[in-house]
Amino acid sequence: MGTHLVLGTATIYAPGIVTQFAQQDAWLAVLLAGMFLAAGGTLLPLLTLAAPGKGLLRALEERTTWLARPVALVYGLFLLHLEALVTDEVSTLWQQATMAQTPATFFIVTVGLLAAGAARAGLETISRVATLVAATLIVLTPLMVILGLNMIHFDEFRPVLATGWEPVLAASQPATGFFNEVLLLALIWGNMGDVRAASRNRGQRFWQAYRNVLLIVLTTTLISLVVTGVVIAAFGPREVTRMLIPTLEYLRVIRLGEFLQRLESGTLFFWTWSIFVKAAILHFLACEAWAVTFGLRDAKVVSLTLLGPLVFLALSLTRDPVHFQNYIMVWGFVSFPFEVLLLAVSLFFIWLLQGRVRPPESRPAPSDHPRKVARP
Secondary structure, eight states: OTTHHHHHHHHHTHHHHHHHHHGGGHHHHHHHHHHHHHHHTTHHHHHHHHSTTOOHHHHHHHHOHHHHHHHHHHHHHHHHHHHHHHHHHHHHHHHHHTOTTSOHHHHHHHHHHHHHHHHHHOHHHHHHHHHHHHHHHHHHHHHHHHHTGGGOOGGGGOSTTTTOSHHHHHHHHHHHHHHGGGGGGGGGGGGGSOTTGGGSOHHHHHHHHHHHHHHHHHHHHHHHHHHHHHHHHHHOHHHHTTOSSHHHHHHHTOOBTTTBSOSHHHHHHHHHHHHHHHHHHHHHHHHHHHHHHTTOSOGGGGTTTTHHHHHHHHHHHOOOHHHHHHHHHTHHHHHHIIIIIHHHHHHHHHHHTGGGOOOOOOOOOOOSSOOOOOOO
């Protein structure tokens, strides 16, 4: 599931964004973003140690309600904002691909309804769909490279670091913003853990959780790295900066003779499913955050209630593709306080207030034999 929080945006919009900053060194920016995620991902195993089997907000709620509800409110607003941007991504993608005359309202309402329904169905349903779509995208990535080998020119990557590290670092911040969305899984991280993890010691629990994080990091970084490198090698960095969705343009020029004239139709279908799964995960996380805010035990009851604010916010944020691209360029700075800092501060308070939660005392099982009372 963590892979789906990154793959849709990272393979569609990120190549053009990072290339605008770093030109032919954009692949280095993607690699740095993966390294930053590997470092920030240690927060998730630390949460596993501090509150085994619990998500971030539920663990904080057990210790202190006065702090859990404001944190949950901030997360709820941010997740609605992020989900609105994701629905805008779908409308921008389809308007650029085939349905230019279709209003954005149609895409926003459709994706919002599907995401709310999936969130109400539960985390297991979303996870099954995510597994299927992720496997398909992983297969499509090397296929996309193989079919376009005649277009790839490795000379486009030279010279390396011609302008130094500053453009690469600047390009890594929007990519890091996309990658750090994986850390939002901290809200439900306990629900995704191994049920046998509680029987292991602290070191085993940490490495088991961090191994899952590294798997997400390696998958997302490798696929994003390949896609970014392919579009640069095919078109050149200057041409990529002029494209809103360079990956889509790359797929349009791949032809397989009379059998398949164009490849973008099938890839567009799976891209749409990938972004939909991302919207469903974000909607489920938003339901969890708002449930903690209002003191509800079941997060599913607010799924359809959040649909109205989501559509209103998405329609308010909808702009032309140029404004949308400019906003994505600063997404790393906008999202960092919510994706990393708020998680780190909340985790610190969970560790600080760890003594407030005591395990239930074990009581002996009642005996079937009547207790003998001593007579005076």
